Amino acid sequence: MATSNEEILASVRKNSTLGKRMAKSKASYIMCAPYFILFFLFTVLPVLTSIVLSFTYFNMLEAPTFIGWDNYIKLFLDDDIFMVSLKNTLILAVITGPVSYMLCLLFAWIINEFKGKLRAFLTLIFYAPSICGQAYLIWNVILTGDRYGYLNGFLLRWGIIDNAILWMKTEKYVLPILIVVQLWLSLGTGFLSFIAGLQTVDKSLYEAAAMDGVKNRWQELWYVTLPAMKPQLMFGAVMQITSSFSIADVSIALAGNPSVNYSGATIVTHLMDYGQTRFEMGYASAIAVILFLLMVGSNKLIQKLLRRVGE
Amino acid sequence: MARKKDYMKPRKKLFRREKQLNRSAAGNSLLFALMIICGIFMALPLVMIVNNALKPLDEIYQYPPKIFVRNPSLENFSDLFILMSDSWVPFSRYILNTVIITGFGTAGHIIVASLAAYPMAKHEFPGKNIMFQMVILAMMFSWVVTQIPNYIIISWLGINNTYLALILPACAYSMGLYLMKQFMEQIPDSLLESARLDGASEFKVFSTIMMPNVKPAWLTLAIFQFQSMWGNQGTGFLRSEQLKPLQYALNQITLGGAARAGASAAVQFIIAAIPIAFFLACQSNVLETMATSGMKE
Numbered sequence: 001m002a003t004s005n006e007e008i009l010a011s012v013r014k015n016s017t018l019g020k021r022m023a024k025s026k027a028s029y030i031m032c033a034p035y036f037i038l039f040f041l042f043t044v045l046p047v048l049t050s051i052v053l054s055f056t057y058f059n060m061l062e063a064p065t066f067i068g069w070d071n072y073i074k075l076f077l078d079d080d081i082f083m084v085s086l087k088n089t090l091i092l093a094v095i096t097g098p099v100s101y102m103l104c105l106l107f108a109w110i111i112n113e114f115k116g117k118l119r120a121f122l123t124l125i126f127y128a129p130s131i132c133g134q135a136y137l138i139w140n141v142i143l144t145g146d147r148y149g150y151l152n153g154f155l156l157r158w159g160i161i162d163n164a165i166l167w168m169k170t171e172k173y174v175l176p177i178l179i180v181v182q183l184w185l186s187l188g189t190g191f192l193s194f195i196a197g198l199q200t201v202d203k204s205l206y207e208a209a210a211m212d213g214v215k216n217r218w219q220e221l222w223y224v225t226l227p228a229m230k231p232q233l234m235f236g237a238v239m240q241i242t243s244s245f246s247i248a249d250v251s252i253a254l255a256g257n258p259s260v261n262y263s264g265a266t267i268v269t270h271l272m273d274y275g276q277t278r279f280e281m282g283y284a285s286a287i288a289v290i291l292f293l294l295m296v297g298s299n300k301l302i303q304k305l306l307r308r309v310g311e
Numbered sequence: 312m313a314r315k316k317d318y319m320k321p322r323k324k325l326f327r328r329e330k331q332l333n334r335s336a337a338g339n340s341l342l343f344a345l346m347i348i349c350g351i352f353m354a355l356p357l358v359m360i361v362n363n364a365l366k367p368l369d370e371i372y373q374y375p376p377k378i379f380v381r382n383p384s385l386e387n388f389s390d391l392f393i394l395m396s397d398s399w400v401p402f403s404r405y406i407l408n409t410v411i412i413t414g415f416g417t418a419g420h421i422i423v424a425s426l427a428a429y430p431m432a433k434h435e436f437p438g439k440n441i442m443f444q445m446v447i448l449a450m451m452f453s454w455v456v457t458q459i460p461n462y463i464i465i466s467w468l469g470i471n472n473t474y475l476a477l478i479l480p481a482c483a484y485s486m487g488l489y490l491m492k493q494f495m496e497q498i499p500d501s502l503l504e505s506a507r508l509d510g511a512s513e514f515k516v517f518s519t520i521m522m523p524n525v526k527p528a529w530l531t532l533a534i535f536q537f538q539s540m541w542g543n544q545g546t547g548f549l550r551s552e553q554l555k556p557l558q559y560a561l562n563q564i565t566l567g568g569a570a571r572a573g574a575s576a577a578v579q580f581i582i583a584a585i586p587i588a589f590f591l592a593c594q595s596n597v598l599e600t601m602a603t604s605g606m607k608e
Contacts, residue, residue: 018437025436027513035427036442038483043449045464046457053460103349110346113339120594122346124587125354131590132583133542133558137565138356141363150359153376184353189486189535189601196601210333220333231605238450238606246453268455275459276547284459292456299451303606 047292053285060279071286082287085265088175089245092266093298095179097244100186104236107187108194109221123195130188136250139181143167143254168255174263181250186243190236197232201225226309233309237302245295248272267291357583364388364580368573387577394564394574400552402560409557412474412545416481417536421529423482428491429517433503443492447606449485462547476548481540487532493603494528495521530593531600538586558582 022029054071058064075082111122129135142150145166152164167173201224209224226233248268251257255264257273267287275284358378363371365383395402430436431443454461465476498521506516522529544559561582565575590597 022437025430025434028430028434028436028439031430031513031517032427032442035423035483035488038423038479039446039449039485039488041464041468042461042480042483043457043485044445046460049460049463050457107346107349110342113342122350123594123598124591125350125357127590128357128583128587129353131538131586132357133538133586134562135357135360135579135583137579138360138363141359142356148372148374148376150376150378153374157375184356187353192597192601193604196598197605199598200602206333214333216335217333217338229605231607234606235604238447242451242453246455248455271455271458281459288456288459292452295452295456296448 050285050288050292053282054289056282056285058280058282058285060281064282067282071283072290074283075286075290081262081265082267082270084262085267085270086290088263088265089247089267089294091175092179092182092247093241093244096182096186096247097241097298100183100244101190101237101240103183104187104191104194104240105233108191108198109225111195112198123192126187127191129185130191134249134253136181136185137253139177139254143177145169168264169260171261171263174255174259178247178251178254178264181254182244182247185250186240188239188243190239193232193235193239194229197229198225201228230306230309233306234303237306238299241299241302242295245291245298267294360576360579360583363576366573366576371572371576387573390571391564391574391577394571398560400555400560404553405555405557405560408474408554409541412477412543412556413537413540415474416478416540417533419478419482420484420487420536421532424484424487424532425491425495425522425525425529426517428488428495429521430513431488432492432495432498433500433521434513446485446488450489458547465548471548472550472554474554477540477543477545481536484536484539486535490531490535490600490604491525491528493605494525494600497603498524527596527599530596534589534593534597537589541586542582 053064055066055068056064057067057070107126111119111126114122144150144152145164145168147153147156147164149164149167151167152161155161156164165173167177205224205228206220209220214220214223246268247266251259251264251266251269252272257265257269259265259269267290271284271287271291274280274287355378362378362380364387365380365385367382367384367386370377370380370382431439461480465471465480470476470479502524503516503520506520511519542558543556544562545554545556546559549555561578564571564578567575
C-alpha cells in the first residue's frame with residue numbers, strides 16, 4: 001500500500017501514460033492550435049521547404065528537379081559575388097552585432113540614472129530610429145553625392161575636402177557608411193528589454209555589494225547588474241544578432257542593388273537577386289539555408305558565451 | 312496588483328540629488344557627455360526629417376545646405392495632398408487598405424498569440440517544451456530566410472493577391488507569443504485558482520481573468536505588430552492596385568525625383584511620425600512588458 005506522498009505520486013505517474021496525459025490536456029491543445037497551425041504553415045513548413053528546394057533546380061515554371069549538392073558547390077566554388085556578399089555580411093555582422101549590443105547596454109545603463117520625463121525622452125530619442133519605418137532614407141539626403149548633400153556641404157564649407165564626394169558610389173566608403181547607418185538603426189527591441197531589465201534589478205543587491213567591497217560603478221555593473229539581468233542579456237543578443245545578419249534594405253536603399261562593384265552586397269541582397277529577379281528558386285533557397293545556419297549557429301554560440309557573464 | 316514600476320510613478324526631480332552609492336562626479340560627467348554626443352547623433356537625422364518637411368522648395372535646394380528651416384511652411388503637405396487627390400486609385404482607398412491589413416493583422420495576432428501563450432505559461436502538457444523551443448528558434452532567424460517558400464505556400468493556399476496573404480503570416484509572429492508567455496508567467500496562480508474553484512472553464516479563466524490582467528502585454532504586441540506591418544508595402548503578394556497599402560502609395564511619391572522633393576519630404580515625415588506617436592502613447596506599458604522579456608535558458 002502506498003503510504004507516503006512520494007509513493008502515491010510514483011503510482012500516479014505510472015498509471016498516467018502519455019496518451020492519458022495528452023487527453024487530459026485537451027483544452028491546452030485547443031488553445032494552442034490556431035497559433036501553431038499558422039506557425040507551422042508560415043515558419044516551420046517554409047524552413048523545411050527551403051532545405052528541400054536547396055537541393056533542386058527550380059524556376060517556378062517547371063517542376064523542381066533534384067540536383068544533389070550542386071547549388072552548394074556552385075555557391076562556394078563558382079559564385080564570386082556570393083563570396084563577396086558573405087564577406088560583407090560577416091564584416092557587417094561582426095562589427096554591428098557586438099557594437100550595437102554594447103551600445104544598447106551602455107545607453108540603457110546611462111538612461112537608468114535618469115528619472116521621469118527626461119528618461120522617457122532619452123529612451124524615445126535612442127529608440128525612435130529603429131521604429132520609424134524607412135526613416136533611413138534621410139541618409140540619402142545627407143549623403144547626396146553633389147555639394148547639396150549635407151555631409152559634402154559641411155565638409156566643403158569647413159575646408160576638409162575640395163570636391164564633393166560620391167559617398168555611396170565610392171567602394172571604400174560603402175561598408176563603413178552602412179555600418180554607421182545600421183548602428184543608428186539598431187537600438188531596437190533589445191535596447192527596450194535592457195532598459196526595462198535594469199529597472200527590475202533589486203536595489204538591496206547594490207547596498208549589499210557596497211558592503212562587500214564593490215567600489216565603483218564599473219565593478220557594480222560587472223558583479224551585480226549584469227548577472228541580475230542575464231535573461232534580458234540573452235534576449236537582447238538574439239535580437240541584435242538576427243538583425244545584424246539580415247542587413248539588406250538599408251544597403252539597397254543607400255548603395256543600390258547591385259551596388260558599385262558589389263561593395264554593399266550582403267547575403268540577403270544576393271538572395272533577393274536570385275529569388276526575385278532571376279527566379280532561380282533552388283539556388284536562392286541554398287543561399288537562404290546558409291543564412292539560416294549562420295544566424296541560428298551564431299545565436300547558439302553567443303548564448304553559450306553569455307551564460308558565463310559575471311562568473 | 313502591486314506591480315507599479317518605478318518608471319510609472321510621477322517624479323518631480325529630473326536628477327537624483329542625494330548622494331549615490333558608487334557614483335563619482337568624474338564618472339557622471341564622462342558618461343553624460345558621451346550620452347549628449349551620441350544623443351545628438353541619434354536625433355540629428357530625425358530633426359532633419361522634421362525640418363525638411365517644413366522647408367519650402369528653394370530651401371531644400373539651397374547651398375550651403377542648412378539643417379534648420381528658416382521660413383517654415385506647410386507647402387509640402389499641401390503639395391502632397393494635391394498629388395494624393397490626382398491619384399488613379401483614390402487615396403482614401405490606400406488608407407483603408409492599411410487600416411484593414413494592420414488592424415486585422417494586429418488584432419488577429421494578439422488573439423491567436425495570447426490564446427496559445429496562456430496554456431504555455433500556466434499549464435503542463437506533453438510537447439509544451441518542444442513547442443516553446445521552436446518559437447525561440449524562430450526568433451533566431453529573420454523572415455528573409457523563409458521568403459521564397461512563403462510565396463509558394465501562399466499561392467498554394469490560394470490567398471495570393473488578397474489581404475489574407477499579409478494578415479495570416481503576421482498572426483503567427485514568434486516574438487508576440489514569446490513576450491506574451493513571459494508576461495503571463497508572472498501573473499499569480501492564486502488569481503486563476505479562485506476562478507477555477509468557481510467552476511469556470513479554462514477559456515473562461517483566460518478571457519475573464521488572464522486577459523484583463525495582461526493589458527500592458529497586449530498593448531506591446533499591438534505596437535510591435537503595428538511597427539512591423541506599417542513598413543510593409545505588400546509588393547510581393549498584392550498585385551491589384553486597389554489592394555495596396557498606404558506605404559506603397561507614399562513610396563511611389565518619393566520615387567518622383569527632384570520635382571517632388573517637397574512632397575516626398577512630407578511623406579518621410581508622415582512615415583516616421585506615426586510609429587513614434589504610437590510608441591509615445593504606450594511607452595510605459597511597453598517597458599513593463601519588456602521587463603519580463605528575459606530568456607531563462
